Amino acid sequence: MGALALTEPDAGSDALGSMRTTARRDGDDYVLNGRKMFISNGPVADVILVYAKTDPALGAKGISAFIVEKGFPGFSVAQKLVKMGWRGAPTGELVFDECRVPARNLIGGENRGVAVVMSGLDIERAFLALPCIGSAQRCLDLSLEYASTRQQFGKPIGSFQMVQAMLADMYVELEAARALAYRALMACNDLERGGGGRGDLHKLCAASILRVGEMLLSVTDKAVQIHGGSGFIWETEVNRHYRNAKLATIGGGTSEVRRMIIAEELLRAAR
Numbered sequence: 001m002g003a004l005a006l007t008e009p010d011a012g013s014d015a016l017g018s019m020r021t022t023a024r025r026d027g028d029d030y031v032l033n034g035r036k037m038f039i040s041n042g043p044v045a046d047v048i049l050v051y052a053k054t055d056p057a058l059g060a061k062g063i064s065a066f067i068v069e070k071g072f073p074g075f076s077v078a079q080k081l082v083k084m085g086w087r088g089a090p091t092g093e094l095v096f097d098e099c100r101v102p103a104r105n106l107i108g109g110e111n112r113g114v115a116v117v118m119s120g121l122d123i124e125r126a127f128l129a130l131p132c133i134g135s136a137q138r139c140l141d142l143s144l145e146y147a148s149t150r151q152q153f154g155k156p157i158g159s160f161q162m163v164q165a166m167l168a169d170m171y172v173e174l175e176a177a178r179a180l181a182y183r184a185l186m187a188c189n190d191l192e193r194g195g196g197g198r199g200d201l202h203k204l205c206a207a208s209i210l211r212v213g214e215m216l217l218s219v220t221d222k223a224v225q226i227h228g229g230s231g232f233i234w235e236t237e238v239n240r241h242y243r244n245a246k247l248a249t250i251g252g253g254t255s256e257v258r259r260m261i262i263a264e265e266l267l268r269a270a271r
């Protein structure tokens with residue numbers, strides 16, 4: 001089981017600039033000190049890709065990437081967090097207290113951490129669209145089934161035009177987002193190892209996950225609306241999709257960060 005630890009209690013959207021976790025060389029080891037926050041699978045991971053500053057004076061250019069293995073002295077899980085959704089994968093806060101990591105576990109070279117982050121970020125964003133599209137498709141399928149079978153005023157609720165409008169909008173929002181997501185995934189197919197992190201692909205992957213995340217919020221909201229009171233009940237499947245959906249506009253960079261990336265790339269190209 002793997003995890004990726006970039007975010008810290010005081011370093012989220014500005015994960016690189018505000019990073020406080022440090023790694024100092026000591027003989028054949030690096031010694032890590034700091035905390036990482038909101039780490040998916042952190043509480044159960046066997047290996048964790050951890051980012052730390054090897055040269056804090058260089059700011060974001062002084063970051064390195066390390067593989068920390070479960071059981072390394074000085075590594076511990078501070079807490080497992082209780083979440084509104086995505087409850088199948090535990091998320092936690094990790095602590096590195098004089099944690100000794102063998103120098104051979106350094107990835108990509110000293111002070112080359114930003115390149116490691118960037119090499120995977122666009123693919124991660126493009127890939128993140130897929131569970132969102134699956135969740136939205138499932139919500140549409142469940143809503144169609146419910147609208148066809150749930151009767152009110154002596155008729156299936158799917159015969160009412162306002163319910164039909166929600167179903168039609170769900171379909172259009174989903175298919176438009178799917179088309180953009182597939183375009184981003186196709187572009188990633190041609191990505192060289194270590195490529196990405198700026199330019200058209202960077203903009204396209206941010207656009208894909210921005211659109212898909214906001215689509216999922218809208219589609220899951222409509223699915224709960226169509227299910228009425230039962231959609232508000234914790235155990236129903238649409239309720240689970242609704243609670244899970246919010247992470248799609250936060251994880252892997254928020255909607256605001258995605259808009260910043262898109263605007264920066266548009267403006268850079270226009271100069």
Ligand SMILES: Cc1cc2nc3c(=O)[nH]c(=O)nc-3n(C[C@H](O)[C@H](O)[C@H](O)COP(=O)(O)OP(=O)(O)OC[C@H]3O[C@@H](n4cnc5c(N)ncnc54)[C@H](O)[C@@H]3O)c2cc1C
Pocket residue numbers: 003004005006007011012013014037038039040041083086091247250251252253254255256257
């Ligand atoms: C369930 C879950 C799983 C996660 N898994 C991982 C993981 O595995 N590994 C990992 O490293 N991280 C993980 N994260 C962390 C996630 O990437 C961060 O939560 C996210 O990047 C936002 O950081 P933050 O929470 O510190 O919010 P902040 O950065 O504090 O942002 C708070 C608000 O301010 C806005 N904001 C911030 N800066 C700007 C700006 N310049 N302009 C406009 N608006 C701005 C944000 O968009 C947001 O709305 C996970 C988070 C969650 C909730």
